[in-house]
Amino acid sequence: MSGEEIRIDRKWYALYTKPRQEFKAEEQLKAMDITTYLPLITKVKQWSDRKKKVIEPLFKSYIFINVNDSERYISVQAKAVVKVINFKGIPATIPNWQIENLQKMLFTNPDAYVTDLIKIGTCVKIIEGPFAGVEGVVAKHSNDERVLGINIETLQRSVIVHLPASSVVVEIESKTQKE
Numbered sequence: 001m002s003g004e005e006i007r008i009d010r011k012w013y014a015l016y017t018k019p020r021q022e023f024k025a026e027e028q029l030k031a032m033d034i035t036t037y038l039p040l041i042t043k044v045k046q047w048s049d050r051k052k053k054v055i056e057p058l059f060k061s062y063i064f065i066n067v068n069d070s071e072r073y074i075s076v077q078a079k080a081v082v083k084v085i086n087f088k089g090i091p092a093t094i095p096n097w098q099i100e101n102l103q104k105m106l107f108t109n110p111d112a113y114v115t116d117l118i119k120i121g122t123c124v125k126i127i128e129g130p131f132a133g134v135e136g137v138v139a140k141h142s143n144d145e146r147v148l149g150i151n152i153e154t155l156q157r158s159v160i161v162h163l164p165a166s167s168v169v170v171e172i173e174s175k176t177q178k179e
Contacts, residue, residue: 009068010035012094014085014155015075022057025080029065034075037064037099039106058112062155064099085155101134105159112159123171126163135171 017025026038039058044051057063062085065075072091076084084091105112108131122138137158 010066012064012066012096012099013072013091014094015063015065016082016085017061017063017080018082019061021080022061022063025063025078028078028080029075032074032078034071035066039102041112059155059157064094102159104134105131105161112161125169125171126167127169128167
């Protein structure tokens with residue numbers, strides 16, 4: 001099988017890890033030559049005597065892998081991995097564009113946090129700034145900014161970024177906005 005054929009049958013999947021084992025899962029999967037993506041954010045933690053910047057996984061207990069079917073079977077053998085995320089008994093794939101949007105947003109180190117999946121709102125596209133070209137869903141409005149949610153539907157989570165209203169254009173209105 002040629003390299004191009006191998007690339008075509010690779011898909012993104014989410015793995016559920018043991019609690020606080022995301023970094024170990026990444027290490028174990030890389031040792032198996034599995035392509036991984038562990039989205040990270042930097043948070044400032046407050047202790048009674050000090051503050052410290054800590055790097056944490058964006059999604060607690062999740063790591064993404066880009067694999068073919070045989071590599072997916074191998075990946076669950078990692079000790080820190082619990083299972084592949086499934087829907088109706090079938091491993092759930094994550095579209096490439098969702099992973100690319102997430103990578104683009106986190107590359108510029110935004111002030112991001114995770115919330116439950118945003119199901120209502122307007123589909124938008126960012127037209128300027130470091131997130132230009134990223135598409136998402138508006139979660140709420142305020143006078144001077146909009147909050148944009150990039151849905152990762154497989155995990156039932158959204159990444160939230162604060163943006164000026166002028167940097168967002170409406171692409172498609174959702175059913176709830178039309179009614």
